Amino acid sequence: MTVLERLPSFGGAAVSTQAFQGIDARLSRYSYLVSLLPKQIIDDLELNISLAPRRYSSYTPIPGTSEGLLVDNQNAEATRESFEFLGAEEDFPAWRVFYSQTQQLAKELWPTVLSPLRKRSELKAASSNPAIWERFIESPVGDAIKKDFVNDWVRGVVYTDALIGTFSSNADETLNANRCFLYHVIGGGTGDWNVPIGGMGAVSGQLEKAALRYGATLISNAEVVGLSTSPEGATIRYRTNGQEHTLTASLVLANASRQELSALTGKNQEARNTRPAADRPYPYGSQVKVNLLLKRLPKLRDQNVSPEAAFGGTFHINESFKQLQSAYEVAMGGEIPDPTPCEIYCHSLTDPSILGSALRDSGAQTLTAFALHAPHSLVSELSEAEHDAMRLRLEAAVLKSLNSVLAERIEDLLMLDENGNTCIETKTTRDLEDALRLPGGNIFHEPLSWPFAEDDEPLETPAQRWGVATDDPRVLLCGASARRGGAVSGIGGHNGAMAAIEILRA
Ligand SMILES: Cc1cc2nc3c(=O)[nH]c(=O)nc-3n(C[C@H](O)[C@H](O)[C@H](O)COP(=O)(O)OP(=O)(O)OC[C@H]3O[C@@H](n4cnc5c(N)ncnc54)[C@H](O)[C@@H]3O)c2cc1C
Structure with a gap:
């Protein structure tokens, strides 16, 4: 088995990086929390990974007041x-019932993710409560939220799980928001999101070690530039150190996106109109990620909650249900929403090990902000210089939103790197496309799919049954583009491997 990666190191969007020159802080640059990595994969591969639970699920300050909701x-x-x-x-009992329902769904769906795909009707018939299935899987989840909760902030906190990396309205008939929501609440059978100790690089680093342990050859700086297949096998052309090489194989497992795969096989690419439409799932990314290193945690307006509690979970900013809908509409119109809905999270509070000891002792903390409703269309058509300017505008919008709930300006807390630059980095969807080849910066490679097959879907081949099929029997998916992929989960890899074993044994 040979693994080819075009970047100098492995891990894709699951890496830790020393993002600021001369500063001993290893940030989870892209993905940062783990929920969907099954224990079975950790055990099977003997991964030495530590995932810390978060005591506080979320904190939502109400802008313009000194109040907030702490869960x-x-x-x-x-x-x-x-x-x-x-x-x-009155929303508290509703909250408990709502999440007991998602837990019920998690208990039924989570145990299926490492098995061949089941059919929709089969799982629905096995569901202990068809009403739960109906409200989370067959009707827009925004409707269920509106029905169950009264408070606009409570509704918003719940709905954000449907919008991470997904550009959808609050009444999304395409159900793309439902699929995003589902994967946010079923992980581990609980929907809990945990902190990878040592950062996300510790998780991908363990996978890299396991691959080496099991005899794989890993080649970095190796960009695959062509892929062809015949009845005899597959031929992979890759470039490393300016030289082109060829590999032959009986099967290819691809964790580059489906779009990248089409380019490699020379398939005609669809013309890429990046403008969103309300009646179909938006195929591209819709977020801005801002990583910051602070001298200390910011002071809050809300004196009733400690910064450690507020920043210990997901900190929601300007994400009321109404704000989310109006931000969606503004972004649909091609503008940056003001306020920009975003959520922040402080990794170093739960896991200081990502900071060097001097930094840790100084009280420094990392903060990562994930802003919603910034569709790729905002940046896709811009020149390089315009994109640079837009990145700064998006960054400023995120900081402005953040400042609306703080008792001091976040800019004043930024550390400086060894060159005197502020420790802040902002990644647009286009930056993600350039760095990682995520199509249009989609953090899941493409819109998420249900964790089951439709009733009329063919499940004849091992690849189809495991949800890893492409239109070429010698090429399987093994990453985010696979069914049930789209997270730091290893699920696509496991299922790709299972299909490969079945094919090779036949
Ligand atoms: C900003 C951001 C935040 C996220 N947050 C979370 C989170 O908190 N929790 C979570 O579970 N998930 C999160 N995700 C999603 C998660 O990171 C991805 O779903 C996951 O990394 C997918 O893994 P993968 O191996 O399929 O693909 P990727 O991580 O996309 O890796 C694909 C790799 O293929 C390489 N490649 C592409 N083309 C070629 C080529 N031609 N030749 C050779 N190599 C190639 C790329 O360089 C890349 O390294 C986030 C993603 C992003 C971008």
């Missing part, structure tokens, strides 16, 4: 009081 996973009474303080007491 404490370990203290239901404190969470109830927080709902009450916000004037949302």
